[in-house]
Amino acid sequence: MIKFPEGFYFGSATSATQCEGGTENDGRGKNIWDLWYEEESYKFHGAIGPGITSSFYQNYKEDIQLMKQTGHNSFRTSISWSRLFPQGYGEVNDKAAEFYRSLFLELKEQGIEPFVNLYHFDMPVKLQEMGGWENRKVVDYYKEYAWTCFHLFGDLVKHWFTFNEPIVHVECGYLQCYHYPCKVDPKAAVLVAYHTALASALAVKEYHSMKQGGKIGIVLNLTPAYPRSSHPEDQKAAKIAELFQNKSFLDPAVKGAYDPELVTLIEKHGLLPEAVSEDLEVIRQNTVDFLGVNYYHPFRVCAKASLPNPAAPFTPGYYFDNYDMPGKRMNPYRGWEIYPRGLYDIALNIRDNYGNIEWMVTENGMGVENEGRFKTDGIIQDDYRIDFYKEHLTWLHKGMEEGSHCIGYHVWTFVDCWSWLNAYKNRYGLVELDLETQKRTIKKSGYWYQELLKNNGFES
């Protein structure tokens, strides 16, 4: 039997844009995802926008009841910045404040600890029009937004996160054109990354100064980069991948400083932003209390086979190539590699290189296309997902036994949710959502999770 410690946080995660819907309700301002889906050209696979979801904005009480039924003791969501501040700054939207207060209150009353994230890819449009994260002023607006959230909800929320996967809005928005503003601009990407790390540290500073007795962290998609071979060039490729994908946010957040090798690389391209020394001091002094880790798949990398495009440093394929490792185990229903041992490697990396800081798995999950095909007797028989969770939890548990200080595990996600680029193509939930009727049906994995939570462990 694999047993987790008493009080281990088990639950699930989502984000405001992916579950709330109600995009036109009660004075919510637009964020960049509303904009993205208003522009025909950005839609992938004819996907629909964030207006059509599981309508958590209306249904949260029912969903919380279901969470309670499955035994959740914790749940992560985010606050929608543009719902709380329709302009991104200035006047608070009272209706939004009311909604989030009653959401967090309901969770508390049902014995579910709220873990709340401030930013999950969802820049308010009004702020994007000023340049979004490229504009230093937006960092100050974020600080005000963070302060307001702590002020309004800090009595109910004791676990905060400043950002979810910040490397994603840097890469997708400024290097790869998967998120608004859809630029390929390495200089802007570096500036956005720096401003985001600074914004995170400023939020940590605000939170600590308010002495509310909780904890504040950041959620990072720490994706281990495994080299193709022990050849020095492959090893170097993996090291650079680690620098960009993981250390770029992990080091400033936990150690208060950037890895000198990363700084040298950026400097070499003449892309170092003009950092103000007070700002660097803010990053240095305001490190996180704990860490959230999202893990789905690893990276396999190798040395480059051809010369990179000199005009586009840091774009995919510039420093290393992806390695298509023969025999790797794939999720046949979505296309990501499945490598549960990666979670163990992450656990030991945090233990050995980051002062064994307290951390938790904030997302882990398996997306599946056309899940309806696995339905019998009205229930999706998602044994593949149960296996996925069991294997990841087994490796996580091993890491904990070896001393890594993990305090929780949240699956992605509870009710099937909307996704940024493909809406409902890949389903992740423990609970099936019928988009037309809004009916929720617990999947086989949901019942399995219920047993796991009841026993705080499972038979291996």
Ligand code: BG6
């Ligand atoms: C994580 C994000 O990276 O992956 C989630 O934090 C996202 O917002 C999840 O939904 C799964 O990815 P996708 O693209 O399959 O929805």
